[in-house]
Amino acid sequence: MDEIENIVILTGAGISAESGLATFRGPDGLWEGHHVEDVCTPEALARNADLVHRFYDERRAKLRDVAPNPAHQALAALDAQWPGELLVVTQNVDDLHERAGTKRLIHMHGELRSALCAACGMAAPWIDPLPPGVRCRRCGQSSLRPDIVFFGEMPYHMEAIDEALRRADLFVSIGTSGAVYPAAGFVQTARHAGARTLELNLEPSAGSLYFEQSRIGPASRLVPELVRELLV
Numbered sequence: 001m002d003e004i005e006n007i008v009i010l011t012g013a014g015i016s017a018e019s020g021l022a023t024f025r026g027p028d029g030l031w032e033g034h035h036v037e038d039v040c041t042p043e044a045l046a047r048n049a050d051l052v053h054r055f056y057d058e059r060r061a062k063l064r065d066v067a068p069n070p071a072h073q074a075l076a077a078l079d080a081q082w083p084g085e086l087l088v089v090t091q092n093v094d095d096l097h098e099r100a101g102t103k104r105l106i107h108m109h110g111e112l113r114s115a116l117c118a119a120c121g122m123a124a125p126w127i128d129p130l131p132p133g134v135r136c137r138r139c140g141q142s143s144l145r146p147d148i149v150f151f152g153e154m155p156y157h158m159e160a161i162d163e164a165l166r167r168a169d170l171f172v173s174i175g176t177s178g179a180v181y182p183a184a185g186f187v188q189t190a191r192h193a194g195a196r197t198l199e200l201n202l203e204p205s206a207g208s209l210y211f212e213q214s215r216i217g218p219a220s221r222l223v224p225e226l227v228r229e230l231l232v
């Protein structure tokens with residue numbers, strides 16, 4: 001691919017599926033019979049904090065059993081070697097991109113291994129369970145919650161993402177169903193700004209029609225192939 005300098009890559013649950021983390025909307029995309037929309041909301045946290053904390057404690061603990069796969073590794077190699085601008089924006093709250101070595105990374109939906117104080121706004125690394133009632137080290141209030149962007153909350157770093165999308169020559173979406181905005185709209189922002197658009201996914205997605213090209217297959221094969229094309 002020639003004449004490409006600036007790249008934005010959006011990743012979703014599909015890039016971590018082959019590492020053993022369940023996607024949200026697949027056949028195994030339920031948790032104890034709950035839709036994610038029912039446990040990942042501010043209302044659910046207020047109504048049933050135990051349930052919400054347990055959901056995230058289990059997912060945080062699961063990170064110990066999984067490792068980056070060839071798709072994460074290929075993106076880390078691209079990040080290390082790409083001479084132009086590059087930004088990986090992930091909707092995932094796992095830490096597999098950073099464990100693979102990607103540095104130019106934004107977690108737009110937050111991170112499992114971080115706790116957020118709802119009272120004072122402090123965010124701190126967190127690897128252990130986070131039961132309701134734990135006190136914030138800064139303000140002393142018992143308002144610590146998972147540092148996750150719930151449905152109905154504003155994703156992180158939207159300004160920086162928007163600026164990168166408007167400068168992008170290439171926008172690539174990997175392993176996301178295109179069901180959740182604002183990430184589902186990034187392809188249109190990038191396209192209006194003149195970027196080429198490419199989707200890599202196991203199956204056609206809700207957003208496929210907005211992409212110039214869709215490649216169908218597992219991320220562990222398609223992402224290393226794309227990175228080889230970009231780095232020739």
Ligand code: APR
Nearest residue numbers: 012013014017023024025091175176177180201202218219
């Ligand atoms: N390789 C590539 N794509 C895959 C693979 C794979 N090995 N396995 C699954 N996929 C695809 C699925 O076909 C599906 O289209 O990944 C997509 C995953 O879609 P979702 O489960 O909806 O996950 P995602 O798009 O990341 O969800 C967006 O929704 O629940 C919220 O905040 C949560 O960040 C999440 C957001």
